Amino acid sequence: MLQLLTDDVVRFDIQTQQIDPNFGPRHAIKIRHVWIDDKNGAFTVKLDYLHDSNVSPIYEEKDIERRLDSGSVKYEGQPHSVEVRIKEASFSSDYFSMLGDEFYQA
Secondary structure, three states: OHHHHHHHHHHHHHHHHOOOOOOOOOEEEEEEEEEEEOOOOEEEEEEEEEEEOOOOOOOOHHHHHHHOOOOOEEEOOEEEEEEEEEEEEOOOOOOOOOOOHHHOOO
């Protein structure tokens, strides 16, 4: 169900933040929105993949969607989809926060 998918996203975020940990994390995956179709049982999770402006992205949208089984029926028969936006951010900025998307919106 939705909790299982969000657990998968959190584990994926932790793994992503540990890639190239010199000077702190340079990549992160954050849940920004969840839409639940309560009539049909489907749900959509919208994610932001953040990468530091000093490094290139290591994932494309399709990589993350594939990793999280977007479009499949996995969790107790509930179909789910994952939508990803790639965003560049200055992780070293005093104003940056991985939790607040207002700090890196274009």
